[in-house]
Amino acid sequence: MSAGGGARTxxxxxxxxxxxxxxxxxxxxxxxxxxxxxxxxxxxxGLVVEEQEPPTPWHLQYWWAEPDSSWLxxxxxxxxxxxxxxxAVEFAADWPEREAEDLFGIxxxxxxxxxxxxxHDEDFGESAVPMRQVAGGHGTTAAAGDAYRPPRxxxxxxxxxMPVGPVFSGIQESVRFLLETVGEEIMHAQVRxxxxxxxxxxxxxxxxxxxxxxxxxxxxGTQATAHxxxxxxxxxxxxxxxAPMRAQMLRTLLAEWERIRSHVGTLAGIVESTGLSxxxxxxxxxxxxxxxxxxxxxxxxxxFGLVAPGGLTGDPGxxxxxxxxxxxxxxxxxxxxxxxxxxxxxxxxDRLEMVGVVPPARAATLGLVGPVRRASGAEMDFRRSHPYxxxxxxxxxxxxxxxxxxxxxxxxxxxxxEASLHLIQQLVHKIPAGPVxxxxxxxxxxxxxxxxxPSGALTYWVRLDDHGRIRRxxxxxxxxxxxxxxxxxxxxxxxQDFPIILATYGLSVADADR
Amino acid sequence: MPWFWEGMKSPIRxxxxxxxxxxxxxxxxxxxxxxxxxxxxxxPGICPVEALQEDSGAIAVEFDRCVHCMRCQQPExxxxxAYDYQWARQHTPPLxxxxxxxxxxxxxxxxxxxxxxxxxxxxxxPVYSLHRFGIYVTPTPREADVxxxxxxxxxGMKAALREAYQAMPTPKRVVAVGVCAxxxxxxxxxxxxxxxxxxxxxVDVAVGGCPPxxxxxxxxxxxxxxxGLARSGEVRA
Ligand code: SF4
Ligand code: SF4
Numbered sequence: 001m002s003a004g005g006g007a008r009t010x011x012x013x014x015x016x017x018x019x020x021x022x023x024x025x026x027x028x029x030x031x032x033x034x035x036x037x038x039x040x041x042x043x044x045x046g047l048v049v050e051e052q053e054p055p056t057p058w059h060l061q062y063w064w065a066e067p068d069s070s071w072l073x074x075x076x077x078x079x080x081x082x083x084x085x086x087x088a089v090e091f092a093a094d095w096p097e098r099e100a101e102d103l104f105g106i107x108x109x110x111x112x113x114x115x116x117x118x119x120h121d122e123d124f125g126e127s128a129v130p131m132r133q134v135a136g137g138h139g140t141t142a143a144a145g146d147a148y149r150p151p152r153x154x155x156x157x158x159x160x161x162m163p164v165g166p167v168f169s170g171i172q173e174s175v176r177f178l179l180e181t182v183g184e185e186i187m188h189a190q191v192r193x194x195x196x197x198x199x200x201x202x203x204x205x206x207x208x209x210x211x212x213x214x215x216x217x218x219x220x221g222t223q224a225t226a227h228x229x230x231x232x233x234x235x236x237x238x239x240x241x242x243a244p245m246r247a248q249m250l251r252t253l254l255a256e257w258e259r260i261r262s263h264v265g266t267l268a269g270i271v272e273s274t275g276l277s278x279x280x281x282x283x284x285x286x287x288x289x290x291x292x293x294x295x296x297x298x299x300x301x302x303x304f305g306l307v308a309p310g311g312l313t314g315d316p317g318x319x320x321x322x323x324x325x326x327x328x329x330x331x332x333x334x335x336x337x338x339x340x341x342x343x344x345x346x347x348x349x350d351r352l353e354m355v356g357v358v359p360p361a362r363a364a365t366l367g368l369v370g371p372v373r374r375a376s377g378a379e380m381d382f383r384r385s386h387p388y389x390x391x392x393x394x395x396x397x398x399x400x401x402x403x404x405x406x407x408x409x410x411x412x413x414x415x416x417x418e419a420s421l422h423l424i425q426q427l428v429h430k431i432p433a434g435p436v437x438x439x440x441x442x443x444x445x446x447x448x449x450x451x452x453x454p455s456g457a458l459t460y461w462v463r464l465d466d467h468g469r470i471r472r473x474x475x476x477x478x479x480x481x482x483x484x485x486x487x488x489x490x491x492x493x494x495x496q497d498f499p500i501i502l503a504t505y506g507l508s509v510a511d512a513d514r
Numbered sequence: 515m516p517w518f519w520e521g522m523k524s525p526i527r528x529x530x531x532x533x534x535x536x537x538x539x540x541x542x543x544x545x546x547x548x549x550x551x552x553x554x555x556x557x558p559g560i561c562p563v564e565a566l567q568e569d570s571g572a573i574a575v576e577f578d579r580c581v582h583c584m585r586c587q588q589p590e591x592x593x594x595x596a597y598d599y600q601w602a603r604q605h606t607p608p609l610x611x612x613x614x615x616x617x618x619x620x621x622x623x624x625x626x627x628x629x630x631x632x633x634x635x636x637x638x639x640p641v642y643s644l645h646r647f648g649i650y651v652t653p654t655p656r657e658a659d660v661x662x663x664x665x666x667x668x669x670g671m672k673a674a675l676r677e678a679y680q681a682m683p684t685p686k687r688v689v690a691v692g693v694c695a696x697x698x699x700x701x702x703x704x705x706x707x708x709x710x711x712x713x714x715x716x717v718d719v720a721v722g723g724c725p726p727x728x729x730x731x732x733x734x735x736x737x738x739x740x741x742g743l744a745r746s747g748e749v750r751a
Contacts, residue, residue, distance in 0.1 A: 169653025173626075174623045195671050196625040196665070197625075198701045198704050203703060218700055222629055223628075282640075284640060292540060299584050304583065306584075341520070509623075509628075
C-alpha cells in the first residue's frame with residue numbers, strides 16, 4: 001500500500017472482524033486519504049473521536065467499508081485538537097467532521113463550514129464541548145450563543161429563503177428546511193438537523209452493555225432491531241463470543257421482519273405524499289397488522305427487548321415462527337398488489353418519475369447508503385458484502401435500479417419486500433435447534449459492527465473500559481449519510497416535488513440526530 | 515376513480531368500539547402489582563430503571579418509570595402482566611362539555627425516538643380511525659384545543675414546545691405521550707434533555723409506556739374530553 005509519509009499499517013481486533021488499519025500523523029492525513037488505492041464501492045462510514053489521557057489525547061479513526069468484506073481504518077493520534085479536514089478528498093466526511101468539531105472542539109483545518117451543527121448556537125454556544133472526557137469534562141455550561149442565522153442566502157433578483165419547521169403540520173418528526181428559490185424551483189436546500197439531539201452516545205458512557213442496549217434500541221425506535229443488533233454484535237466481537245447459531249438465525253428473521261415493516265411504512269409515506277389516500281391507508285393498515293403480529297409473537301410492537309449481547313432474550317418456538325412466515329406472506333402479497341396497481345396509475349407515476357434524480361456517480365461521492373443508494377445503481381448491501389448474524393447462510397437478493405429517481409427508489413423498496421419475505425420463508429426451515437443465549441463478558445478494548453438496517457449501513461463503534469463498561473460509543477447511522485445527500489436530490493425541482501422526494505428517501509430524523 | 519372503488523371493495527379494518535376482545539397485539543401489556551409467595555425472595559435488580567420495588571410481600575410497579583424493556587415479562591421474573599391499555603392518568607378536569615363532539619389536536623415531536631410518533635400516526639390511520647371520535651389533527655396552533663407531546667423535551671425543542679402552547683387559545687389541555695414525555699424516560703439524564711413536557715408546559719393527561727400503543731393514546735385523548743371517566747370510574751381533579 002502506498003500511503004503518505006509516516007504511515008504504517010497493521011491489524012487489530014478479533015479474527016471475525018478484519019480491519020486494515022493505517023496509522024498516520026495528523027499532518028499526513030489528507031495525503032494518506034488521497035493516496036488510498038482506488039476501490040469502487042468503498043464507502044465512508046464515519047469518524048470516531050475519543051479523548052484519552054495526555055500526551056496524545058486525541059484519537060481519531062476514519063472508517064471505510066471495503067467492497068471485499070473488510071474495513072479500512074485510518075487511525076490518527078494527535079497532541080492537540082487541530083486536524084486537517086479530509087472533506088475535500090472524501091466529501092462524505094463533511095458532516096462527520098462538523099459533528100466532531102461541535103462535540104469535541106476539534107478544529108478541522110480547511111473545512112468550509114464549522115460550528116452550529118449538533119449543538120445549536122441558540123441553545124449551547126460555541127465553547128461547549130460536551131463529549132470531552134478528560135480535560136474540559138462534561139462541560140455544557142457555556143452560555144447560549146446567538147440566535148440562528150442561515151449561513152447563506154440566495155443572491156438573485158426576487159430570490160428568497162423559505163424556512164420550514166422544525167414543527168410541521170400533521171405528524172412529522174422535528175427538523176428544519178431552508179429552501180432557497182427565485183420562484184417555482186428550489187435552487188438550494190439546507191437541512192438543519194439535531195433539534196432532537198438527545199446525546200445518546202454520551203448517555204451510554206459508564207453503563208454496562210446491557211443497560212446501554214436500552215439506549216441503542218431507542219436511537220431509532222422504528223428500527224430498534226437493527227440498532228440492537230449492531231450494538232450487540234460489536235460487544236460480542238469484543239468478547240470473542242458470537243451468539244449461538246439459533247440466536248443468529250432468529251436475529252436474521254427479526255431483522256427481515258423489521259425491514260418489511262419499515263419498508264411498508266416508507267411506501268405508505270411515498271404514496272401519501274402523492275395524495276393518494278386510499279392506497280396509503282391500505283399500506284398503513286398493513287403496517288399496523290405487522291405491529292400487532294410483532295407484539296403477539298415477540299411481546300413488543302417495535303421488537304424492543306429481544307436482541308441482547310450474547311443472543312436473544314427469548315425464543316418464540318416453531319409454531320410462532322411458522323405463523324410469522326405465513327403472516328409475512330399475507331401482508332407482503334397484499335402490499336405488492338397495491339404497489340403493482342400504483343404502477344399503472346399515471347397520476348402516481350408522473351409525480352415520481354424523473355423527479356429527485358441522483359446519478360450513480362453523485363450517489364457515490366455523497367456516500368449514500370441503503371435502498372436510496374441501490375436505486376442509484378450500486379449493488380451495496382452489507383448483508384452480502386459483510387455478512388453478520390445468519391446472512392452467510394441465506395444471502396439475500398439485492399434489488400438494484402439505475403435511474404436514481406423517485407420511482408427507482410419506490411421500486412427498490414417494493415422489491416426488497418419480496419426479497420425479505422423470501423428470506424423469512426427460507427429461514428423458518430433453516431433455523432437450528434439449540435440455546436438462544438451464550439455468556440458474553442467482554443473485557444477492555446474496542447470493536448465495531450456494521451449491519452444493513454432497513455435504511456442502510458448502520459455502524460456501532462464501542463470502546464469498553466477495564467470494568468466492561470462503555471467508555472465511548474459512536475453510532476454512524478444511515479440516515480445521517482442520506483440526509484446529507486438530500487439537498488442534491490431536490491435541487492432544481494419544483495417546490496411541490498419536495499415532500500415527494502423527501503418521502504422517497506425514507507429518512508428518520510431520530511436516527512440521524514441520536 | 516379506480517382507487518375509490520378499490521377503497522369500497524376493501525374490508526372494514528377499523529376496530530370496533532363495542533368488541534371487548536381486541537385482537538392480540540394491539541397492546542404490549544404492562545407489569546402490574548404482584549403478590550409474592552410467602553417467604554419468597556425476589557430481586558428488584560431485574561428492572562434496569564427501578565420501576566419495580568418490593569413492598570410488604572408484593573411487587574409494586576411504578577409504571578411512570580417503565581421503559582418497556584420487557585425483562586420482567588419473562589415468566590421467570592415472577593411479575594404479572596396485564597394486557598390492558600387504559601394507562602392514562604388525568605391530573606386536571608376535562609375540557610368543558612362543549613368540546614365533547616369535536617376537538618383539534620396539535621402534535622409536537624419534542625425529541626422522540628420515532629416509535630411514539632409512529633403509534634400516533636397509526637391512531638390516525640384506518641385501523642384506529644381517530645376522527646370517528648371527533649378528534650382531528652390540526653396543523654395550526656390557533657385552532658388547537660389539545661397539544662399532544664411525544665419524546666423527552668430536548669434543548670432544541672424546548673422553545674418550539676413552549677411557543678406552540680402559548681399560541682393556542684384557552685381553554686386548552688396538554689397530553690404527554692410516552693415515558694419520555696412524562697419524565698425524560700431513558701434519556702432523562704442527558705445533558706441535551708430537559709426531561710418531561712411538564713418542565714415546559716402544564717401537563718393535564720399523561721400516558722406512560724415505551725411507546726404507549728394507539729389505544730392507550732386514544733384513552734388519554736378521550737379523558738381530555740371527559741369521555742374516559744365514566745368507564746374507568748376514576749375522577750381526579
Ligand atoms: S418492563 Fe418496565 S417494569 Fe419491567 S423491568 Fe422493564 S422497565 Fe422495569
Ligand atoms: S417513550 Fe419510548 S417509544 Fe416513546 S419516544 Fe421515548 S423511547 Fe421512544
